Amino acid sequence: MALLEVKDLEVHYGVIKAIKGISFEVNQGEVIALIGANGAGKTTTLHTVTGLIQPSHGQIIFDGKDITKIPAHKIVGMGMAHVPEGRRIFQQLTVLENLKLGAYTRKDKNLISATLKMVYERFPRLEERKNQVAGTLSGGEQQMLAMGRALMSNPRIILMDEPSMGLSPLLVSEIFDIIKVISEGGTTVLLVEQNAQKALSIADRAYVLETGNISLSGKASDLINDESVRKAYLGA
Amino acid sequence: MEFLQFFISGLSLGSIYAIIALGYTMVYGIAKMLNFAHGDVIMVGGYLVFTVSTSMGLPVWIGMTAAVVGCTALGVLIERFAYRPLRGATSLAVLITAIGVSYLLQNLALLIFGAAPKSFTSVVSVPALTLAGGALTITGESLVTIAACIVIMIVLTLFVNKTKPGRAMHAVSEDRGAAQLMGVNVNGTIALTFAIGSALAAIAGALLCSAYPTLTPYTGAMPGIKAFVAAVFGGIGSIPGAMIGGILLGLIESLSKAYISSEMADAIVFLVLIIVLVVKPTGIFGKKISEKV
Numbered sequence: 001m002a003l004l005e006v007k008d009l010e011v012h013y014g015v016i017k018a019i020k021g022i023s024f025e026v027n028q029g030e031v032i033a034l035i036g037a038n039g040a041g042k043t044t045t046l047h048t049v050t051g052l053i054q055p056s057h058g059q060i061i062f063d064g065k066d067i068t069k070i071p072a073h074k075i076v077g078m079g080m081a082h083v084p085e086g087r088r089i090f091q092q093l094t095v096l097e098n099l100k101l102g103a104y105t106r107k108d109k110n111l112i113s114a115t116l117k118m119v120y121e122r123f124p125r126l127e128e129r130k131n132q133v134a135g136t137l138s139g140g141e142q143q144m145l146a147m148g149r150a151l152m153s154n155p156r157i158i159l160m161d162e163p164s165m166g167l168s169p170l171l172v173s174e175i176f177d178i179i180k181v182i183s184e185g186g187t188t189v190l191l192v193e194q195n196a197q198k199a200l201s202i203a204d205r206a207y208v209l210e211t212g213n214i215s216l217s218g219k220a221s222d223l224i225n226d227e228s229v230r231k232a233y234l235g236a
Numbered sequence: 237m238e239f240l241q242f243f244i245s246g247l248s249l250g251s252i253y254a255i256i257a258l259g260y261t262m263v264y265g266i267a268k269m270l271n272f273a274h275g276d277v278i279m280v281g282g283y284l285v286f287t288v289s290t291s292m293g294l295p296v297w298i299g300m301t302a303a304v305v306g307c308t309a310l311g312v313l314i315e316r317f318a319y320r321p322l323r324g325a326t327s328l329a330v331l332i333t334a335i336g337v338s339y340l341l342q343n344l345a346l347l348i349f350g351a352a353p354k355s356f357t358s359v360v361s362v363p364a365l366t367l368a369g370g371a372l373t374i375t376g377e378s379l380v381t382i383a384a385c386i387v388i389m390i391v392l393t394l395f396v397n398k399t400k401p402g403r404a405m406h407a408v409s410e411d412r413g414a415a416q417l418m419g420v421n422v423n424g425t426i427a428l429t430f431a432i433g434s435a436l437a438a439i440a441g442a443l444l445c446s447a448y449p450t451l452t453p454y455t456g457a458m459p460g461i462k463a464f465v466a467a468v469f470g471g472i473g474s475i476p477g478a479m480i481g482g483i484l485l486g487l488i489e490s491l492s493k494a495y496i497s498s499e500m501a502d503a504i505v506f507l508v509l510i511i512v513l514v515v516k517p518t519g520i521f522g523k524k525i526s527e528k529v
Contacts, residue, residue, distance in 0.1 A: 052413055076419040088414040090407055101407050104400070105419035153419070 003028045003188055004157055009058035011048050018044045020212040031189040033199035033220060035233055036209035042192040043085050046159050050082040051075045077105035081155035085162045087146040091135030095126055098134050098145055102152030119148040140171040157188040164195045176202055196233035200224040237371045242494040248378035250486020251385035255440040256463030257478035258392065259433030265473035266409045266429045269330045273314060273337035275460015277434050280341060281307045281441030282451045283349060290357045300359060303438040311434025312427050320423065345453035358446040377447045384439060389479050396475060401428060465509050471519030480520060
C-alpha cells in the first residue's frame with residue numbers, strides 16, 4: 001500500500017482549473033520527483049496535499065487515512081512535513097526558535113532534543129548560528145533551516161518545493177546530497193523541482209506535470225533518457 | 237514639585253493608554269487588522285465592574301473577575317462572528333466591520349444603561365502616598381495603575397517570547413501559511429490574541445473609570461483612539477513600542493494640559509504623532525525587517 005496516494009485531484013483558483021485531475025502515489029522509502037515547467041501546478045499540488053488549499057475534487061490518502069478535508073495544521077502531526085517554496089522561514093526569529101516551531105506538534109521534550117541533535121549533526125552550520133536571527137542567514141543556510149525545521153516534526157514523508165531555487169550550483173549539489181541522506185535515513189521524499197536533471201538523478205520515480213495534467217511518469221532512470229523529457233526539461 | 241505632580245499623573249494616564257495599546261498592537265501584529273472596537277471593550281469592562289461592584293455591592297475582586305472574564309468572552313465572540321468570516325477579505329471590509337462593532341457595543345450600552353453618566357466607585361483601596369511634607373501626593377489609583385502596567389508588560393513579554401503559544405503568535409504574525417505547516421492552529425492563535433487583548437481592556441477599563449469616575453457608553457471611544465495613536469507612535473505590532481508609546485502619550489497630554497493649554501492638549505498629542513510619523517513612519521520601535529532574497 002502506498003504511503004501517500006493522490007486520486008483524481010482537481011484544484012480551482014476561482015474559475016480557473018489549475019490541476020485537472022491528477023493521480024500519483026508515493027511508496028514508503030521512495031524519492032519521488034514531480035517535475036515540470038513554471039506554472040504546471042507543482043506547488044499547487046503540494047499545497048493541496050498538505051491542506052493549505054482545498055481541492056474541488058479528488059482524494060488524498062496518507063497512511064491509509066483520507067486527509068482531504070483535514071486542516072493543514074493537523075496534517076503535520078500525522079507525519080507529513082512540507083518545506084515550502086521560497087523557504088518561508090520565520091525571518092525575525094532565531095534559528096533555534098525556528099527549529100522549535102518545527103517540533104510544535106510534538107510533546108515529548110526528550111525526543112525533541114534528540115531530533116534537534118540529529119538536525120544539528122546533519123546541518124552543523126545551523127548549530128553554529130542557532131542564536132542568530134534567521135533573516136540574516138544566507139540563502140543556502142535558509143534552505144538548510146527550512147529543511148531542518150521540517151525534520152524537527154520527525155516526519156514519515158517530507159514534501160520539498162524547489163529546494164534548489166536561487167542557490168549557486170555548488171549549494172544545489174550540497175542540498176541534493178542532504179536530500180539523499182534524509183531519504184537514506186528512512187524518510188520518504190516527494191520532491192518538486194524545476195531542476196529536472198538534479199531531481200531525476202536522485203529520484204526513484206518521477207511524474208511530469210504539464211499545465212495541470214500528468215503527461216508522463218516512470219522510473220527516473222528511464223525518464224532521464226526519454227527523448228521528450230530531454231527536449232522539454234533537460235535542455236538537450 | 238508641581239512638575240513632578242503632573243509628571244506622575246501623566247505616567248499614570250500613560251500607563252492606561254499603554255495597557256489599551258497592547259491590545260491594539262497585538263491584534264494588529266497577529267491578525268493584521270485594526271480592531272476599532274477595542275476601545276469599546278474598555279467601556280464594557282467599566283460597566284461590568286460598575287454593575288457587579290457598585291450596583292450589586294459585591295466585593296471589588298468579584299467585579300474585576302466578572303469584567304475580565306466577560307470582556308475576554310466578548311473579545312473572542314467578536315473575533316469569531318464579526319472578523320473570522322472576513323478572513324481573506326480586503327482590509328477595508330474588516331475595518332468597516334470593526335467600526336460597526338464599535339457602534340454596536342456603544343448602542344447596546346446605551347440601550348441597557350442609558351445615556352446618563354454613572355458614577356463609578358474606584359476599584360482601588362490603596363491609600364494615597366504623600367511625599368515631601370505634603371507637597372507631592374500620588375493617588376492610590378496612580379500607584380496601582382503604574383504597578384499594573386509594569387506587571388502586565390513583564391508578564392506579556394515573557395509570555396510572547398518564552399512560551400509555546402507565544403512562539404505560535406510570532407509565527408502567525410510573520411507567515412500564516414508557514415505557521416500552519418508547523419502545526420499552528422491559526423484561528424486558535426488569533427482567538428487567543430483577542431482574548432488577551434480584551435482581558436487587558438477590562439483591566440484598563442476598571443483603572444480608567446477609577447481615575448476618572450464617570451462612565452458613559454462613550455467612555456472607551458477617546459481613550460481607545462489615543463491608545464491606537466500610542467500604538468502607532470511606538471511602532472504598531474511592537475509590544476515595547478505600545479508600552480513606551482502609551483506612556484509618552486500620557487506624559488505629553490498631562491504636561492501640555494499643565495503648561496500649555498488644557499483645550500489644546502489633544503491637538504498637541506496628535507501633532508506629536510504627525511511629527512513622529514513624518515520623521516519615522518514605522519514609529520519609535522517600528523520593526524526593521526531584515527530580509528534576504
